[in-house]
Amino acid sequence: MKRVLVVAVAVCTLFLLTAAVALADPPSPDATYVGASVCKACHAEKYDAVFQTRHPWKVRPVDDPGVEIIADWTKGEDVRTTVMDDGQTRPFTLDDVDYVIGAKPGWKQRYIKVIDGAWRILPAQFNLATQEWVPYHADEWMERDYRDKCAGCHTTGYDPDTKTWVDFGVTCEACHGPGSEHVAAGGGEDVAIVATVDAQVCARCHVRGKDVNGYGWPQDYRPGGDVKVEDVYTFVTVEDGKIWPDGHAKSHHQQYMEWVNSGHAKALDTLKANPHAQDFCAACHSADARLQGATLETAQFGVTCVTCHDGHTGQESMLRVEAYDTCVECHNGGIEEGAQAEAGSTVHHPMREMFEGWGAVGVTASPSPHFSASDGPICSSCHMVGTAKSAIPGDIASHDWRPIKPADASEGEGDSCTGCHEGAGDAMSGVWDSRQAEISGMLEELKAQLDATKDTAGETEAWKVAWTNYTFVDADGSQGMHNYPYAKAILEAAMSTLETGEVTPAELPTTGGVLPGVMPLVVSGVSLLALGAGAAYVGRRKR
Secondary structure (H helix, E strand, C coil): CHHHHHHHHHHHHHHHHCCCCCCCCCCCCCCCCCCHHHHHCCCHHHHHHHCCCCHHHCEEECCCCCCCCCCCCCCCHHHHEEECCCCCEEECCHHHCCEEECCCCCCEEEEEEEECCEEEECCEEEECCCCEEEECCCCCHHHCEHHHHCHHHHEECCECCCCECCEECCCHHHHHCCCHHHHHCCCCCCCCCCCCCCCHHHHCCCCCEEECCCCCCCCCCCCCCCCCHHHHEEECCHHHCCECCCCCECECCCHHHHHCCCCCCCHHHHHHCCCCCCHHHHHHHCHHHHHHCCCCCCCCCCCCHHHHECCCCCCCCCECCCHHHHHHCCCCCCCCCCCCCCCCCCCCCCHHHHHHCCCCCCECCCCCHHHHCCCCCCHHHHHCCEEEECCCCCCEECCCCCCCCHHHCCCCCCCCCCCCCCCCHHHHHHHHHHHHHHHHHHHHHHHHHHHHHHHHHCCCHHHHHHHHHHHHHHHHCCCCCCCHHHHHHHHHHHHHHHHHCCCCCECCCCCCCCCCCCCCCEECCEECHHHCCCCCCCCCCCC
């Protein structure tokens, strides 16, 4: 019952943060785009919030009052020097710019000059992180028209035949479909507008490859329509050199391609295959259950993009809640905060409890040194490594959530350790392997002991405590990587309890220094592991 109550509270909280959206029939093929300014007449608050994100600013006229020019025009004259439309060889300047790509930039900014009717992307971009100019298609820039290469994803209502669009940037109808029928009917959530949690809405732009017509985006896909992205679009492959050999994205706008192979995408199918599944489970396994009130039976989608992101949030990351809470809202064991699991219960996915170091039965609370460290890593630090490049290598986070061991990373690919533990890749890979091998072996040994004693001791308090602690570590899934000292102590306590028949608290070291078998590695001049397993509990981290 505790689990049901905890999940129910989390879901109710989310519904307060973002109201459920009614399902509706999509616009017909005859519907046309009306532009975001028409949407604003009835949806001013959402319109204003969307314009606080980067979506509407993918491309804008240079004189648009909202455009932020970030380039340092005193730099990079050698990179910007090219043969211009007047035949002169000179550095292009801001005076040459007609349109700005990335008008509110997160990574880079590019510039367009209209030359003889063609929209030419000038041959250098300015990278925000390094404050440097770098070449961009410098040898062929006069052969590439922005409208053919990029406009399908950077604008709304793009018509490839006329090379025109309704709105600059990604605005309302890019996700909700053309709104003419919705407007003609006087609005209303049940009248011809798309309100779906389907990840394919995002996939229209967050992919890389070619569609059947040769465009870089799936031109024939419309939100809510019958055409699926995969019906008309072929993704790039490892052989193309656009994806790392382990399947992680290598370039920007590849998020959907990673997501579609992830556990999040399969979360609903996994749940429905479980004979013990209940409706409340769907709140964490299905976006339409969480956001639109679908049941386990009626839910259609797994954990999609909008489970975590909402384009109406009014902030650039578009996360619905803080980054850490985004993960632990679902990746928790349903144990009351700071309490312990009920002896005899089977704990499910207690990633939060393991990382924060509480919840096991009869084991002293002990947060992970990572969690305790001031400004230490959170889930995304290791599970969403920067593998893809927008402006500089690794500036785009992975969206398949698999941590990357340094030894497994390809040359030039980011990993889950050396971003903080600089230069310690081999050592960290060794620690990774040894810890997981040790915890995995202990789990296997403990499970054998539990199975062997179930018939004779299965109803005793000692057996129940050992079982619950076994499931706590096993269901965490990290094999000790989320909190090695705590995981080891839990398993040792469980083995002792089975052997002696007595439930006694397991103590962990509370002094400073390096724990046995743990090598000290320095992050920003501070040895995280020197904090010890007994470091002070710092409370729930919010980022």
